[in-house]
Amino acid sequence: MDLQQLARLVSDKTGIPWGPRNAERALAAVFVSDSLWEIAHKSDEPLPAVSALVGLLLEEGMLRASSEGIFLTEDGKAFCESMGVSPFEDHTCPSCGVRGLSLDKFKGALERFYEIQRDRPEAAIRYDQGYVTPETTFARIALADGRGDLRGKDVIIFGDDDLVGLALAMTGLARRVAVVEIDERIVEFEREAAVKLGLNFEVIMRDVRLPLPQELLKRFDTFFTDPPEAAEAMRVFVGRGISALKGVGGAGYFGLTRVESSLVKWRSVERLLLDMGVTITDIIHHFNEYVNWGYLEQMKAWELAPVKQFPSKNWYYSSMFRIEVVESVEVPNADATGRDIYTDSESSTV
């Protein structure tokens, strides 16, 4: 057995394009992780592929599973060594993680936000939800503020289980904040918070898969969204965002994981973005940290997991993309309801 063969077995089983480098990354993470979730996080490999790999290594006796988690056996260590695999090395900044950002200027708003968000609706599998930490929500605001995309600007958020709309309204930075959200619970929660805190922001209950109405087209400077990971969902959500922008100079922010998207899918997403007239200005690794959600056992990932182990730490992260429009390209505003835009072979948290 070598990395090439291991990668082929994983690829055959999952339909995900895998090579020796992917297998190596996953093994490097196995050294320093005791759970499937953390291996997926640290390796940046899709969870279905990591599941298949762990299953194979358990069969081969290179991994063993106990009540404490999963560990490399002596055989497994010897195999890694013979393949030249080193343990994953971490050099992330202890003070900001990997974001390069300080939240100091939002300290007060963040503390108020902690209070308000306590009663937020829990993540629902129906809408492929999974919300980020309050720090991540404010890191998005700090990032966009540092890029000049918020002050005096008109901002729209497509899907807001992360409560970016609420947090942004609390800072008072933007001229206009509009949220488009399908989930009645979030709509109600944000509308109530707006009344309670005397905030000025609009929460529009609407399915993002529906074409944008005239009154939201070409009206905004900045958008945020956090689409489901399937390529088709990226196209629809980011497409809506771009359609909502006034044009050249408008900016958009969204996340893309490695957990549910191989770099092959990433490339097709990047191509799609460039074709929509934008430049990718930032891709910040592991920027978005998601809070573990309640529907783990209903997910495809749970079914795939060769060891049924709950994550003890947050493990689902995504890279933050910032895009900026440099050419006005007409993005189709077609109806995407009635199609499954949520799943493909790499998705697993739905």
Add this chain to the structure above:
Amino acid sequence: MDLQQLARLVSDKTGIPWGPRNAERALAAVFVSDSLWEIAHKSDEPLPAVSALVGLLLEEGMLRASSEGIFLTEDGKAFCESMGVSPFEDHTCPSCGVRGLSLDKFKGALERFYEIQRDRPEAAIRYDQGYVTPETTFARIALADGRGDLRGKDVIIFGDDDLVGLALAMTGLARRVAVVEIDERIVEFEREAAVKLGLNFEVIMRDVRLPLPQELLKRFDTFFTDPPEAAEAMRVFVGRGISALKGVGGAGYFGLTRVESSLVKWRSVERLLLDMGVTITDIIHHFNEYVNWGYLEQMKAWELAPVKQFPSKNWYYSSMFRIEVVESVEVPNADATGRDIYTDSESSTV
């Protein structure tokens, strides 16, 4: 006068695509900067465009220049306010800047590197040089190490005034380190350091514009380069890097500025990258900090500058790109000597 008109004047003068959002960014930086160099840095706008803007604002009485620097006048402030321009906001992490990285694990090597690099050759205009700070050199190593691209790997560097090859050899992480360098002074400096410190790395004196020789093709896991900013130079340098990689899973690192590249140029560079079979996995803003170089008065930027003022701080930064090969695409290995690949309408430090 409004932002649209201002942008058009700048565009007409420089040939750089500019819109109101670009003008706004530059004005936001004018609020918090007292030098042309810092305005270019903080605004992320190309220096020739910033120069033209500052020239116009001086003529209009919205800026004044004194021995302390350049400042907004009351008229200028009123104009900015009427256009809804806010001062540039900074949220960068005080401990790591924007890199999201800690250099703690390289403390010892970095200290030894400080000593060694004292005698490095000064940046030469002839090769469009301009080297980064020692911290940046090690940040590149920390970044690549955290992505699993160094340990036990074969690494090649195209153009090494930044001394990444030397620094990497000092860490002992890689299996093989090869530097391709045209400048005899750097070749000699690195070869001497290798002997003096007993380091194992190859320094090959060679023009990167020449086709890669057979013995360097498809031999490496990782490359670093920091090309001149013209689109053609990016194509040649990054193309050489990709040609040197073993194939799928190989990774490359290089910088791209905003000082010499508009986001329109960025988009064409990104398209080029995807066409060469890679995915862009990271774009880290202001990652690379360059040490001010000695040939300022010989540059096109100096000629363009409406106020002849020396930078008091480092001001030239670039975003760090990481790319990874996901599809084997044959990248042309053609001869690029005898062509000017160094300049286009946006370049100014040559």
